[in-house]
Amino acid sequence: MSTAERQAELALPSVAERRRKKRSGFADNWWRHLVALIGVVIALFPVAYIVSAAFNGDNSLSGSSLIPRQLTLDNFRSLFGTQRHTTGHATFQNAHYLSWFGNSMIVAGGTALLTVLLSALAAYAFSRFRFRGRRMGMLTLLLIQMFPQLLAVVAIYLIVLNTGDVFRFIGLNTLPALIIVYLGGAMGVNTWLMKGFFDTIPSELDESARVDGATPAQVFWGVVLPLAAPVLAVIALISFISTLNEFVIASVILETQQKFTLPVGLWQFIDQKYSEHWGPFAAGVLIAAIPAALLFAFLQRYIVEGLTQGAVKG
């Protein structure tokens, strides 16, 4: 082998290396794109079906294709129109959709707001005060949380039924009753979550505010809550969405069309074999998704923003 050849051989790999580096953009990263693509498809597939069904003139699911043969707004119109539907056990007017929507907003919004408030208060106490029963209290919250609320449906029904005899406004078939039941359901997890976050807010901030002349209430509203904005936003969002989706308890407590929430109301469109109304159902679901999406867009700012930065030496 001549010196020149040897040199050439030595030089070769480096050329190949350089070429590979140049192409690394796609050659090395194609699988990332693939994973992302699969993720997007999985996420959007059900949405695509719902959107398709909402704009499809056909009422059945099995016969329809993903891309509707003809686009129509009939499904949306029928939600707000006065057209009568007759299903197996009930005749109802679609005009109730607006009530359902309103009820859902009241229940989900109210639950979200009150959940945040209640669990913030509880978490603040657990995080900042030392009192007898503190540990037991926290463990109890966790323990209760281990049983799904579903198990308690019968008990909840009976409790609400009996309370209604005394306090009409939180009896069966009322929205406040539903809100109260929901509030109890997620208290434990949310309190724990928030307590964990409060623990990361330096207690010197509380102390500093107290020395500055703040009452405990002022410390809570003026210092701790603004700093906890990210976790408050997360909890508000989670509880809003899960309440919006909740079906079982709502269907047990609510009895009349005017009081139904969206899941209970919309369920009637599809709960009978051979007479399902998938079109209006999909349209109704699509509209119901809007407030949740808006809320998410609005709260995102707080979730992303790390507000505690700069409180203490970083």
Next chain:
Amino acid sequence: MAEVIFDKVEKVYDNDVHAVHDLSLEIRDGEFVVLVGPSGCGKTTALRMVAGLEEITDGKVSIGGRVVNDLTPKERDIAMVFQNYALYPHLSVSDNIGFGLRLRKTPKNVVEERVAWAAKLLGLTPYLNRRPKELSGGQRQRVAMGRAIVRQPQVFLMDEPLSNLDAKLRVQMRAEIARIQHEVGVTTIYVTHDQVEAMTMGDRVAVMRRGELQQMAEPHKLYNAPNNLFVASFIGSPAMNIVEADVMRGDGGVAVRIGDQELPVPEDVVRRRPALSGYAGRKLALGIRPEHLEDGILSRNGGARLKGRVLITEALGSEILAHVEVKATPVVTEDVVEGAVVDEAEHEIAADLLESGNGDRSTFVGRFDPSSQVRPDDEIELVVDTEKLQFFDLETGHAIHESAV
């Protein structure tokens, strides 16, 4: 503005830790008092009891003649600067400074006026609209100061406010805080573990250890006449050299023997300490500050001398620190070790030192003139300024003081 009085204050935590023990202090109106001591000595607890952030187990704390034991922090009219500043991250600098005023429903224009005054005093005017996270460490520290001075409270409480700053900034802020305190003239209690801070800033310094007050005095008094071995070894850097010595009474007066060498004790030193002659024939702890040792070659006019071998030298420019090994028994009682060790991490080393027991060789640190030519391994003579010797009882650790007369 007010005086602060601790009257036999005790603090026992729920977990039975006795943090402060029988603490009595009188802090005069407008005075700058520093509480200093190693970590865990109860200084921060004492401060927090004044602030109302910690309950007082027993005894009384009064501010301006009013017993504040059962008052909320709000009612005590105090301001506190925290070690980590505790700025409200969601508020701008001006809102941070004005927070306390706004809580007190001060009229808006007054708040603005006061905030502007404080900002000017602290050089924060250009940053008033920024958030704390957009400030440097030193600026955050100033904001914390601003929040304290803006309300013109009766007392400032400062809990190691400089320990999060780097060395250079710390020196600068030290002067700054002293200046501001002087300007506004508010009674200040300042907690630190750094004896240099304590000595440079305090009108008076209170040295604490294990929840007990060791000595409270002006810095120079603390340095020149420490009450006990702990204070002696805690105050001063490099620390005081402390060795065992035998007291002997001869024809030429009193002398102390260190190892096999003898140092005469000047007559007036003995006269001023009547108790000293009582130690004749017994051992005591002898303290010599590094600046009272000098390279023998540089000092021609005799004087008391100690022979030793140089271990290392540290040239600092204005002086040379020489570590000289002398045949003498070092005093390594808990007092001395705890006083010399400030850093938590050094505790283990200190424990080792205690366990290894008394060797028969001690290392003296001398603060030599920079013209000294000493090198490691040189056999040299140390000139001792015997006028400045300090004496302590070996058993109790108490200083053998000059009597009042």
